[in-house]
Amino acid sequence: MNTFDGVMTVMGLILGGAFTIADPLVLFKTGLGASLAIMISGFFGAYMTEKAERTAEIKILEKHLFRSLKGTQVEKTARGKTLMLAAIDGLSPFLGSFLPLLPFLFAHFGVLDFASAFVVAMALAFGLLVFLGIYLGKIMEENPWKMGLLFMVGGVLVGVLGSMIGKLL
Amino acid sequence: MAKPMEPNIIELASILSKIEGTAGVNVSVVEVDRKVENVRVTIKGPNLNIDKLFKAIKKTGSAIHSIDEVATGEEIVDHAKILDNPRI
Numbered sequence: 001m002n003t004f005d006g007v008m009t010v011m012g013l014i015l016g017g018a019f020t021i022a023d024p025l026v027l028f029k030t031g032l033g034a035s036l037a038i039m040i041s042g043f044f045g046a047y048m049t050e051k052a053e054r055t056a057e058i059k060i061l062e063k064h065l066f067r068s069l070k071g072t073q074v075e076k077t078a079r080g081k082t083l084m085l086a087a088i089d090g091l092s093p094f095l096g097s098f099l100p101l102l103p104f105l106f107a108h109f110g111v112l113d114f115a116s117a118f119v120v121a122m123a124l125a126f127g128l129l130v131f132l133g134i135y136l137g138k139i140m141e142e143n144p145w146k147m148g149l150l151f152m153v154g155g156v157l158v159g160v161l162g163s164m165i166g167k168l169l
Numbered sequence: 170m171a172k173p174m175e176p177n178i179i180e181l182a183s184i185l186s187k188i189e190g191t192a193g194v195n196v197s198v199v200e201v202d203r204k205v206e207n208v209r210v211t212i213k214g215p216n217l218n219i220d221k222l223f224k225a226i227k228k229t230g231s232a233i234h235s236i237d238e239v240a241t242g243e244e245i246v247d248h249a250k251i252l253d254n255p256r257i
Contacts (some may be wrong), residue, residue, distance in 0.1 A: 060204060061173055061204055061205065061230070064171070065173070065205060065230070065232040066232060069230050072228055072229065073176065073230060074173055074175070074229075075230075077175065
């Protein structure tokens with residue numbers, strides 16, 4: 001779901017800025033700043049939450065076992081899981097937000113024009129949303145296409161709001 | 170002894186069986202709690218390394234409650250039945 005956050009964030013940024021920012025590199029750099037911020041936020045947020053939960057779980061286990069679990073395999077496994085989950089929660093929104101920005105980097109180097117970069121970026125973003133919805137649908141054993149459509153509706157909402165901000169303000 | 174749910178008894182038995190001097194290990198679950206399970210561990214070997222076994226058990230996060238039976242020496246000695254109280 002953090003990938004979903006990343007995609008939505010960058011979609012809003014692209015749509016809000018695409019009508020006012022003429023330089024694709026400026027749009028890319030702005031988006032990259034947001035991607036890095038969301039990555040660090042995701043990592044630290046998940047790390048602190050998981051660490052608190054695992055510490056509480058270990059304390060409960062220690063009460064049941066009447067011994068300290070410091071230095072045991074239980075503690076090492078908990079630490080490893082915390083770091084792994086924090087890394088996933090940091091990398092997934094970064095990837096979700098960074099991929100749709102790449103067309104603007106290509107536009108800066110003249111591979112694409114601005115309008116094409118915008119279309120490719122939106123296609124990538126919507127594609128990611130639909131893919132996430134289908135994947136989640138398969139995990140939940142629900143209709144994956146229904147979930148994909150639901151996620152796409154979220155993207156459309158961001159699209160409408162972002163465009164309104166870009167055009168009207 | 171009491172142990173956390175992880176490692177499970179298969180992993181625990183595997184860890185203990187790899188300790189030098191251990192010929193065989195039997196781990197059975199006696200009681201299951203919400204957070205821990207109580208298991209009985211029986212270890213047999215020609216030259217058990219008690220320190221290493223205890224360290225390995227502690228490293229898994231388990232807590233040894235008691236050592237209930239020790240048979241050692243050149244012969245395996247079973248319990249002798251007390252004639253006026255055959256239940257002991």
